[in-house]
Amino acid sequence: MVISLKCFAQLGVYLPENAEAYALHPGDTVAAVVERLGLPQAEVKLVFVNGLKAGFDTVLKDGDRLGLFPAVGGG
Amino acid sequence: MLKILRINTRTREYTFEDLGAYAGLGGRALTSRIVSQEVPAGIHPLSAANKLVLAGGILACTNAANSGRTSVGAKSPLTGGIKESNSGGQFAHKLPKLGLLAIVLEDKPEDGADFTTLLIKKDKVEFLDAKNLVGKLNYAAHDVLKAAYGDKVVTALVGPAGEQCLMTANIQFSDPDGRPSRSAGRGGLGAVMGSKKVKAIVLDPEAKDSVEPADGEKFKTARKRWLDILMGHPVTSQGLPTYGTAILINIINEAGALPTKNFRSGRFDGASKISGETMTETIKARKGAYKHGCHTGCVIQCSQVYNDKNGEYLTTGFEYETIWGFGANLLVDDLDDIAVMDRTCDEIGMDTIEMANTMAMAMEAGLVKWGDGKGVIELLKKVGTKDPLGRILGNGTDFTAKAFGVDRVPVVKNQALPAYDPRAVKGIGVTYCTTTQGADHTAGYAVCQNILKVGGDVNTLGKAGQVEISKNLQVATAAVDSLGLCLFVAFAVLDTADAVSVIADMVSGLTGKPYTADDVVALGVNCLKDELAFNKAAGFTAEHDQLPAFFRNEPLPPHNTVWDFTAEEMQAAKIA
Structure with a gap:
């Protein structure tokens, strides 16, 4: 089981080398992945799974696209 | 008291007027009030009856953080409705140093008249031949003006597009580095300036008037808290500065x-x-x-x-x-x-x-x-x-x-x-459709609640709550634009409980009169009422509040959603 993982803006430093095919443990939540990256959860404001806003408790599945963002604004 | 400078571009007469009925307004509330009161809605936007209003906000004369935005208003050549185009640059910061809240360009010269440069000095306007600038690109034109008036000169320019009165023409304002880089972009207001044969407005760099807050202590306290609010929010203190x-x-x-x-x-x-x-x-x-x-x-x-x-x-x-x-x-x-x-x-x-x-x-x-x-x-x-x-x-x-x-x-x-794309950010679609400005994201930036989780959180692909969110944001934005604040303060304001009352305290400290959060809201509401009344008189109806059909007919990948609001459903986003 692998996912495509992206960490944006200030979170880019936490991006692992194998981000395009990041290995998943069965039942992994977003929170579990964030913890494994060594990324403090408080720094993650926005979670997207397959282009939809999601939470830390969202369970990931094979082939998912996970995007993690800090607080973002502009326009 | 700051004044309004009215310049007749045909007769070359000018007057410095007391604010009178316009007292208490600024920025977008002022430009939209003047346009809705003084410009007949049915006129051709390039005709003599249109007026171009350039205004600083209510807080432009203060040192409150991010209070130096410039509002430009007129009937838009592009939309045919009322327009307020908002810009950075030094213009609104300099206006109060000339004792001015706003400049209004009126009438237009006869056909075949040459372009002028308006040199605005304390209590005086000079009409200068603009032959040295006509046809020039904006950076080159600004360089000519810097050579004449010094590196600190503050300018508003139309480029070749404005000279030709084209509908994409903007007005470029000079920035703190002396570059003409900031745009009052939307709605073709550069064409209105061009139609009045004004190539450049130059604000005298020597002008140094100042406005003291009536209640200095109150203003200072509120200003400090205001700075803390902006510097304490991750979007305004980290994300935007870095990226x-x-x-x-x-x-x-x-x-x-x-x-x-x-x-x-x-x-x-x-x-x-x-x-x-x-x-x-x-x-x-x-x-x-x-x-x-x-x-x-x-x-x-x-x-x-x-x-x-x-x-x-x-x-x-x-x-x-x-x-x-x-x-x-x-x-x-x-x-x-x-x-x-x-x-x-x-x-x-x-x-x-x-x-x-x-x-x-x-x-x-x-x-x-x-x-x-x-x-x-x-x-x-x-x-x-x-x-x-x-x-x-x-x-x-x-x-x-x-x-x-x-x-x-x-x-x-x-x-x-x-x-x-409004099919995937439904709330911003409601704003595109219902704002007085034509498709404009800044008029009610529902991306906040749809995507960014600022000021709330709704399903961006659904319809629930979107009309109410857009309506509230449109009011808040009109208030922010009228105060002269940068719209990006909204990211911090939406997430900070006391922010609106702190803004009200800054106004109250400036004027020495009571001003509450309710007054801030009323400033926005009344501005929108002026704009809606103008557009209604110009012939706009609910039928104009809709996206082109392809947004309704073509699903947008990857979510494959379509635009599914009727114009009638969105009318509640407009102030009654």
Whole structure:
């Protein structure tokens, strides 16, 4: 089981080398992945799974696209 | 007390008037009140009856953080409705030093009259021959004015597009670095200035009037808290300063809402190449500046100085909307090409959002291939020349579509859509449709609650709550624009319980009179009422509050949603 993982803006430093095919443990939540990256959860404001806003408790599945963002604004 | 300077561009008479019935207003509330009261709604926007109002906000005369935005108002040549176009730059910061809240350009010279430069001094206006500036691009024109009046000179300029009265023409304001880089972009207001044969407005750099707050202690206390609010929010203190507004490229792409190839998809394969992250890395490598303010007093610093490959200055104020429009929407993934397009628009004096959509029409028509950045630059450079093709392109998205028989035309009230596909960000679609301004994201930035989780959180693909969110944001935005504050303060204000009362305290400290959060809201509500009344008199009805049919008929990948609001459903977003 692998996912495509992206960490944006200030979170880019936490991006692992194998981000395009990041290995998943069965039942992994977003929170579990964030913890494994060594990324403090408080720094993650926005979670997207397959282009939809999601939470830390969202369970990931094979082939998912996970995007993690800090607080973002502009326009 | 600050005054309103009225200049008759035909007779060359001018008066410094007390505020009278306009007292208590500023920024957008003032421009929209003057336009709605004094400009007949049915007139041709380029006729003598139109007026061009340039105003500072209520707080422009103070040193409150981010209070120096400039509002420009008139009847829009592009939309045919009322327009307030908002810009950075030094203009609103300088106006109070001349004792002014606003300048109103009235009437127009006879046919064949020459362009003038208006030199505004304390208690005096000089009409100067603009022969030395006519036909010049904005940076060159500003250099001429710097040579004459010093590096600190503050200017408002129309480029060749404005001289030709084209509907994409903007007004460029000079920034703190002495570059004419800040745009009152939308709605063709440069054409109104051009129609009055004014090439440049120059504010005397020697003017040094000051306005003391009536209740200095109250103002100072509120101002301190205001600064803390802006510096305490992660968006206004970290995200925007580091990555600029282009930080949005990746997240809007991730959300499947980045309009790509003239609104055919919500994802762009080249997004990472044109992202804020890539821009910041590029700027650092070329020794530009990734933190930069558009006006004195800005603490958010979302602007930047973008250098070319040789380390030479290329552009500044390089915004998300511009990068999206000339990038994803045209399938261009070369950030340097997009930077040249941005600079070219600033030079010729054209709105980047309108021109980017216009280039999409040119691609639909086969004038230039999708993804051909160099071809786009060549086309842009035709505007403002004698080439008739430049005249067509310079009149914007709908005009160009008509000239070439294109039927996929993303406009509302004739103004081109910004950088969020309304099928995947439903709340911003409600704003596009119902704002008085034509398709405009800033008028009610529901991207906050739809995508960014600022000020709330709703399902971006659903309809629930969107009308109410847009309505509330439209009111708040009108208030922010009237105070002269930068709209980006809203990211912090929406998340901070006491922010609106702190703003009210700053106004109260300035005037010495009571001012509450309710007064801030009323400022926005009354501004919108003026604008809606003008548009109604100009012939706009609920039928005009709708997106083009293709948004309803074509599902947008990757979420495959369509636009499903009726115009009637959205009427509640407008102030009754």
